Structure formats: C-alpha cells, structure tokens
Amino acid sequence: MTRFPLGLALLVLLSLLVYLGVLHRVLDRLRLNDRAALAVLVAMILGSFIDLPLPVAGVTATVNVGGGLVPLGLAGYLMWRAGTPLERWRGILAGAAAALVGYAVGSLLNRGLVEPGGRFQWLDALYVYPLAAGAVAYLVGRSRRAACVGAALGVILFDVFYLVWLKVSGVPGVVAIGGAGALDAVVLSAVLAVMLAEVVGEVRERLAGGPVLAGRPRKLLANLRRPEVREEEHRDGTPE
C-alpha cells in the first residue's frame, strides 16, 4: 500500500478501519466486553499471518490461526456460554444450513461454462453464507450469537467439505481453512450474519414495541441488561 497515492491509501486504510470497527462492535455484542473483543480482534489480525499445516496425506492442507482457529474458538466459547441448550443447537443448525445452502448455491447452481460467476449468480458466494446462517439463526431463535456461530461454522464446514472432496477424488489440491485470515469468508460471514440478525431483529423488535419480557427465564432477562429489565428485577427483589 505504501506506493499508493493519498486517495487510494486513505480508501484502503478507511475501509480496513471500518471493517475492524464493525468487527469490534460485532464482537462487543456477543457477550464479550470491550477488552475481550479487542483481544479477539488482535488475535485475528496477528493470527492472519500464521498458517498451521494439517497432516492430511495427498492434500496440501493448512489452517489459518486468525481466520480459522480464532473464529472456531469464538464459536466454541459462544456455544459454551449459550443461555440455553437450545441455543447451542441453533448455532449448529445455522452452521449446517449455511454450509448446505452455500454448497447448493455456489457449487451446484453456479457452475459450468458460464463466466465469470455462474449462470444464477445474483449474489457473490461470499454473501451467501452469512445470509443463509443469519436467516436460519433468526428464524429458529432470533439469536445474533447463533447467527455468528452458524456463519463461521458454515464456512469452516464448507472448507472441511472441500478437504474431504479432494481426498475422496484423490487429486492433489490445496485447502487453506480460513486462509485469508481476518479477511476470510469465515470472519466476513460471521460479521455480516450478526449485523443481519441485529438490524432485522432490532428493527422488528422495535416495531413490535420492544422485547417481550413476560414469562421469560430470569437468566435470559438478566442478559438483556436493559434498564427496564433491571427495574423489574429490582421490584421483584431479585439481585441483578
């Protein structure tokens, strides 16, 4: 980038800042505090430069720390800290659905001679995974955490599919799970899926007059951390 003139350099820098800023805010919404979110962000950026080889005979396989292991760890953490067992299932379900939809749209529908992106390419494959994961996570549980887990797992699953595909086919291919680091489809999908769940969920919730509080388990309500919930808890005499 050093050789670019001011305009181009600014554009590159600003888009990176916006991306990282959004990424930080997204992590911030996922039951991580500011500092933990920043630590994950730094781990993703530094980890982008580290590729670990995977011992798979006949295929050159690597996993990137920033684009593969950190998002996988984050997904694991989010599932471990999930409010209810059902939420864990939502994440896994969204992941499997994202991988399947991504495979169906990106590999089955859009292949063959048609250039540059396939006959039915209305949307780049890069955006199919977050849409699928975000939509499934929202439909089954309206959860931004499930959307994040689903989108990251979906793309990682697809990379693993590809590894298996190469192994089954017996051809010497190259697989780099999360290989583009912080810019990989894994991270990008997770960010977009959370934003989708956030925007659609929040707008819908606001239009419906705010979150429904009655009859919800206390543990879930406590996580909302909204003043009106705290007030209600205070009136009930339950600790915050």
Place this chain on the structure above:
Amino acid sequence: MWLVVLLFLAGVAAWYGFRADARRTLGPPADGEAEEHTVGRCVTVVEPGGRIVDKMARVLVPGDEVITADGRHYRVEEVRGDTAVARFLGMDTRLLAWDEELAAGEIPVQAAGRTGDVAVYHTHSSESYVPSDGSAFIPFNGGIYRVGEVLAGVLRSRGVGVNHDRTPHDPHDNNAYVRSRKTAARLLKGNPAAMLDVHRDGIPDAEFYRQRVGGQEVSQVRIVVGRQNPRRDANLDFARRVMAYANRLHPGIVKGILMASGDYNQDLLPTALLLEVGTHTSTREEAERGVALFAAAIPYVLGVGPAPAERPGQPEWSRPVTDPGARQTGVWRALALLVLVGLAAGASFLVVSAGGLRQARERIRNLLRVEFREFFRPPWPRRPNRRG
C-alpha cells in the same frame, strides 16, 4: 426435531450430489464435449431498438452495466430470456477524457520509474480452450495457466516483477471465489501494485472475441468489475485507465468493461481486476497473443517498472494510477460513499437500537463517560473508597 431430520436428509442428498460432482468434474471429458460447448447458451445485450451491444455467457440482472471499447455506457434494465435490454446512459466522459489526452500527445517514452509487483492468479484454474487443449476444462491444470504465464512473461520483460500464483481452486463454480480469496489474501501480503485474476469466457461464438490487431489474429480481453464490492468505483477507475491505454496502444484489444453482480475478491485491492481472455472456443494461441498485447499497457497505467517521463502540463488524469499527483475521482467517490454509508448506517442503527432520537442523543452523551471508562479501567478490582 423435524428440522434435524430435514437437515440430516439434506446432508445425505448433498453427500451423494457431492460424490457425483467429484466424479463428473474430475473425470475424463465426455465424448462430443467440444461440440456440445459450441452450442452453449449466450445472452445478448441489446439497445431498446434491437442493436446488439454485447454478448456474454452469464445471465444478467437489471443494474449490470457495460462500457464498450468506444466509450458507450449502458445499464441493463430488463432481462427477457436470453436477451438483456440495456439503456444507453451516454458516453463515458472519464474514459473519453483519458482517450483524448492519449490522442493529443505521443505515447510517452520509457524512463526509470517505481518498482512494484503485479500478482496474477486464476480463480477458475481448470479453464481451457477447446481447439488447442481438447477440452473446455482441464481439472487443476487448465490452459489458462499458460495464458497467465504469457501475461507474466510480457510484464517481466518490461521490468515489472510478477508473482504468478498457480494454486488450483477447482471445481469451476462460484465457490471458487471463496477458495481463491485465500490465495488473493496471501498475494496481498507481498504488497502488489495490482492483482489480476485471469479467466476465459464461456460464450460459444469464438468470432465474437476474435480480432485482427497489429496484423495478427488475437482474442480480445474483457475486463470485469464486481458491483457487489464496496470499492467498486476505485476498481472501475483503474479498469477505465487500463482499457483506454491498452486500446490506444493496440486498438480493439480490450472488448469492454462489464460491471456484473459479484465481488470477485476485488474488495481486497482497489487495483484488482478480473480479465476474460477470449472464450473456450478460441484457440489458446489467439488468447496468448491477445493477452501479450494487453499486458503491454499495464506498466504505464500502473506506474511500475520503467515508467514514462513526465511531460510539462500533463493533465492529472493521464498520470499512472500510483502517481501521488494523479487525480483519483473514482477513489474519492468510493471514499465519500464509504464515509456516508458508514455514518448513515451507524446513525440509523443507533436510533433503532436506542429506541428513538432522544435516547440516541443520550447514548452519544454517555459514550465518553461510560465506554471509555470501561475501556481504560484497570484490570484489578477498584479499592473501596475509604472516605465514603
């Protein structure tokens, strides 16, 4: 529960599809494949009056745009079967301005300039040319690699460093861009001045790409810019410069610029382009000759390798894209768009999540008080206030 069962069934179906896919994609070409590909589908872009503007193998959607080699700018408004009706938006003034400048002056002489690498890779690594390679696809080792080598060779011979990456991303599908993103990101670590993803088209009519340039029969090159890319304007700016200069050097070598729905990993670098060199029914030799002529324009436009000397009074738009003094209208527009969209999205998100304008204002007021205090809070627990 039913969702899990459904997912399991979908998984089994996908696995079978996947196995069949592996066999079909990697198996030997079926008999008569070459003939079959010569009668493939082709979408024709026409003006409302019926005049043909362009042909391509993909289905276009309203909003896709085409800038032809002579500077005519079209936007697809309606798609009916294999015909896309495009409205003429006018002449592309930026392209014409570039072209006029090049016409007024001589082609500048070469002089010592900046250094910089150009990264070349192939998302669709199996793409091949039927008349020369015997098939439209050669898994993991398509004829397109040879075209990429010619491009790299010409650039190297002109003093430009080239990083030609041969990582395969098979099979030939849309997910190949998700796979090649990793390659592109790896190439990005080498700080390239530009990234070129070299493809060939898939329309059956080889004549449509065939052109006589400089006394030889060559395949034309089409430049593709992804519309679903936040830095589209910057990439388009670069594409315009490349087309204007390449067509000035070798008239007719660039067919046009297609702005199609897709990202094509062009969000990674403002000087990333996708090239379609000929089509699968062109001969590979034609494509190699075509890309060699095209490559000659890259060093000047990019300002890498031996750069042309500055001329007094040279308009800024005629300077290389990496020149600090070059005007970057597309870039500034992309920048402004980024800032505007960012601010608008942030503001609307704030209002929605805060629950109203008043609450949003309150949140902004609290920002410094709460957010920064939390961030700079020491990691150890605060001591109780002895006085209080």
